[in-house]
Amino acid sequence: MNILVTGGAGFIGSHVVDLLIERGYRVIVVDDLCRGQKNNVNSSAIFYEISLNSTNLGKIFEKERPEYVIHLASQVSVSDSVKSPLEDASINILGTIHLLDLCITHKVKKIIYTSTAAVYKENLSDIPLLETSDLKPSSFYGVSKLVAEEYIRFYEKFYDLPYTILRLSNVYGPRQNPTGESGVVSVFVDNLINSKTPNVYGDGTQRRDFIFVKDVAEAIFKSLNLGKNQVFNISTNTDTSINELYSILKAKFNHFYEPDYMPAKQGDILFSRLDNGKALSKLKWSLIRDLDNGLTDTVYYFKKRRGNEYG
16 A cells, blocks of 8 residues: 655654554655654655645656555644744645645545644633634644645545544654754753753643654554544643653753743643543554653653764
C-alpha cells in the first residue's frame, strides 16, 4: 500500500513515517523542510522536498499513486499566525485545498488530517472538551485549522473523499524542535541541558493536556482503517500546569533554576484538556506513555543528541 505523508520530515510526521515503514507500508514523504529536517526522514521512505502549494505536487501523485494521504504539514505557531495571517492561511487553508484537489483527481481512498485543540472555544465549564464542544478559536492558527476541517468535510460531501480528522492536544517527545514556540517541553529540556534559564509566558498556571508523540503516531495509524468521516480528540484527558511540567523536568536534571516569567502570548488559551473516550473506543487505540515516562524518553533523546553533537 502506498501512503503519502505531508510534513513527514517534521516532529510528528517522522514518527508516523517510521511506524508505517516498520509495519510494511510504502511511504512517500513530501516536506518543504521549512520546519522539518531531512535527517528525520526514514531512509526507507521516498522523499520529495516540495511545498503543499507547489504546482509540481501533482506530478508526485501521478508518479507515486498514493492510496492514502496523511496530512500533517501545516503552519503550527500561534504567534506566527498573529504576525502573518496571510502566510498562515496560505499554508493551512490553501495548501490543504490543493492537496484535497489532488486526492480527488488521483482517486485517493482516504485522507487523515491532524487538527488541533486550538479550534475549540475556551470554556472552563466545558472541561474536558468533547468533539461536540463549541468551536470558537482564539487565534488565526485555530481559525485556519478549523477552516481546513470544514473543507475536508465538504470534499467528502461533494466528492465522496473519506476522511478522519484528529484534533491533537499538546504533543511532545523526541525530535521536537526546541527553537519553536509550539513545543514547551523541548524548549524546557533544551534550556536545562544547556544550563539556561527558561522563560514561562504568563504565570505558569495555564494547564495543558500533554501527549507523547508515539501515542499520536499510533492513533494516526489506526485511522487508516477506522473512524471513517469522523472527528476524534487525541489526548490523555489529563492536564498539567506549565509550572508543574517545569518542576518534573527540573527534577530529572537535578537542577534548581527558576524560570523567568514573561508576559503571556497573544492567542494562548489558559486551560486545555480533551476527552479521549471516543478515540479509545472507536479507533481501538490506547496510550503507551504517561507523562513521567514520556518525559524520561524525551530527556534521554535530547541528552543523547547533545552527546553526539559534542562528543
